[in-house]
Amino acid sequence: xxxxxxxxxxxxxxxxxxxxxxxQWLADHLGQDGLVVVESDEDVxxxxxxxxxxxxxxxxxxxxxxxxxxxxxxGARFAEVLGQRGIGRDTTVVxxxxxxxxxxxxxxxxxxxxxxxxxxLLDGGRAKWIAEGxxxxxxxPTATPVGYPVIERDDSVIxxxxxxxxxxxxxxxxxxxxxxxxxxxxxxxxxxxxxxxxRGGHIPGAKSVPWARAAAEDGTFKNRADLEAIxxxxxxxxxxxxxxxxxxxxxxxxxxxxxxxxLLGFEKVRNYDGSWTEWGNAVRVPVEK
Amino acid sequence: xxxxxxxxxxxxxxxLAEIAEDFSSVPVRDRLELLLEFSDGLPDLPERYVGHPEKxxxxxxxxxxxxxxxxxxxAADGSVGDRRxxxxxxxxxxxxxxxxxxxILHEGLDGLTVPEVLAVPDDAPYxxxxxxxxxxxxxxxxxxxxxxxxRQVRLKSAA
Numbered sequence: 001x002x003x004x005x006x007x008x009x010x011x012x013x014x015x016x017x018x019x020x021x022x023x024q025w026l027a028d029h030l031g032q033d034g035l036v037v038v039e040s041d042e043d044v045x046x047x048x049x050x051x052x053x054x055x056x057x058x059x060x061x062x063x064x065x066x067x068x069x070x071x072x073x074x075g076a077r078f079a080e081v082l083g084q085r086g087i088g089r090d091t092t093v094v095x096x097x098x099x100x101x102x103x104x105x106x107x108x109x110x111x112x113x114x115x116x117x118x119x120x121l122l123d124g125g126r127a128k129w130i131a132e133g134x135x136x137x138x139x140x141p142t143a144t145p146v147g148y149p150v151i152e153r154d155d156s157v158i159x160x161x162x163x164x165x166x167x168x169x170x171x172x173x174x175x176x177x178x179x180x181x182x183x184x185x186x187x188x189x190x191x192x193x194x195x196x197x198x199r200g201g202h203i204p205g206a207k208s209v210p211w212a213r214a215a216a217e218d219g220t221f222k223n224r225a226d227l228e229a230i231x232x233x234x235x236x237x238x239x240x241x242x243x244x245x246x247x248x249x250x251x252x253x254x255x256x257x258x259x260x261x262x263l264l265g266f267e268k269v270r271n272y273d274g275s276w277t278e279w280g281n282a283v284r285v286p287v288e289k
Numbered sequence: 290x291x292x293x294x295x296x297x298x299x300x301x302x303x304x305l306a307e308i309a310e311d312f313s314s315v316p317v318r319d320r321l322e323l324l325l326e327f328s329d330g331l332p333d334l335p336e337r338y339v340g341h342p343e344k345x346x347x348x349x350x351x352x353x354x355x356x357x358x359x360x361x362x363x364a365a366d367g368s369v370g371d372r373r374x375x376x377x378x379x380x381x382x383x384x385x386x387x388x389x390x391x392x393i394l395h396e397g398l399d400g401l402t403v404p405e406v407l408a409v410p411d412d413a414p415y416x417x418x419x420x421x422x423x424x425x426x427x428x429x430x431x432x433x434x435x436x437x438x439x440r441q442v443r444l445k446s447a448a
Contacts, residue, residue: 042353043353043383043384043385043387044321044386044422044423044424044427045321045324045325045385045386045389045423046383046384046385046386048321048322048325048385049325049382049385061423061424061426061427062423062424065424098383196429
């Protein structure tokens with residue numbers, strides 16, 4: 001059974017307040033039946049250095065990516081990953097992580113591809129929990145495995161592929177990488193190993209809105225008015241727009257997907273997870289500098 | 290001059306080879322714990338570099354801020370071959386994997402001579418059995434560190 005929604009007044013202004021919990025809400029509900037807390041970080045070792053008591057680790061690369069194809073795990077593997085961690089289909093999952101919840105948002109997005117209904121982010125993530133002096137432990141909980149159904153992933157609604165992005169040119173695109181990546185200058189450092197794309201620049205027509213602009217200094221999301229000032233007023237996006245967001249491999253853009261979809265209530269936002277490592281290497285796709 | 294192919298086949302220096310052996314001899318799960326030990330064991334930056342980011346080189350390929358600098362001892366007999374290499378790293382505690390990579394390189398390379406460091410094969414980061422534990426993508430950070438270390442050694446020993 002789903003746990004109650006965090007009635008934090010700050011969340012009420014967002015389109016989908018049920019997608020966020022505060023650190024206080026989590027502290028109050030830790031250990032309750034029906035709740036599993038997941039840590040998902042960029043750094044695969046960070047959980048092991050200390051985590052929220054009772055939380056389990058889901059690694060974006062080793063657990064959610066397929067080891068062979070450049071794709072996400074299938075329904076059977078997803079069921080295994082979640083079931084092992086004591087997560088059932090109706091479990092309330094709260095995900096938190098490092099770097100303004102960048103990877104936590106990515107995990108939440110992948111959970112959403114499988115239609116896991118009740119998955120929420122801890123506002124402010126790992127950094128805020130630590131900044132507040134809350135407890136961390138190195139004890140790894142022994143989860144009681146549960147059965148998770150094998151669900152066929154639905155890539156049609158919130159995920160975009162290269163050909164779809166090509167067909168989308170001329171419609172709203174958001175590039176959430178750093179300004180140097182957007183301009184293409186970061187691929188041209190003599191003598192240094194490259195990041196893996198043979199062309200620098202951005203997808204034609206994409207607007208540059210670095211993902212972290214959506215975060216406040218303490219790692220929590222900015223309030224709705226501030227977010228609207230960036231995405232609606234400054235960038236001219238509308239909640240009814242068909243929007244595609246991308247970055248380098250699809251993680252930072254999951255964060256922006258979360259902001260546009262769950263905080264601002266955009267109706268159709270897709271994350272292009274192939275992102276620049278695919279686009280910057282693909283033959284005959286247009287690049288703008 | 291050796292070709293790239295020859296370099297890639299070269300043996301690891303002794304200390305690095307021992308670390309590789311330690312990693313390979315334990316199950317994948319335990320490799321993460323071992324890496325965490327290297328992360329915890331990375332020496333702090335010496336006083337002369339603290340607060341001087343301009344004296345360090347950032348390894349942009351790492352997804353967390355990692356800075357490094359190489360120093361060369363003066364050679365006893367004035368020859369380049371005698372000069373020993375010292376490595377200094379700065380990486381935040383929030384980036385234990387990156388710190389672990391730096392810890393391995395520190396323990397494996399610090400104190401070697403210039404030619405020994407330059408002879409370290411470029412594929413050394415793939416010889417620790419870490420690809421299975423942390424994913425191959427993440428190892429690119431360690432490849433980049435090694436590449437920049439060798440580049441600094443090359444520049445400083447030529448000067």
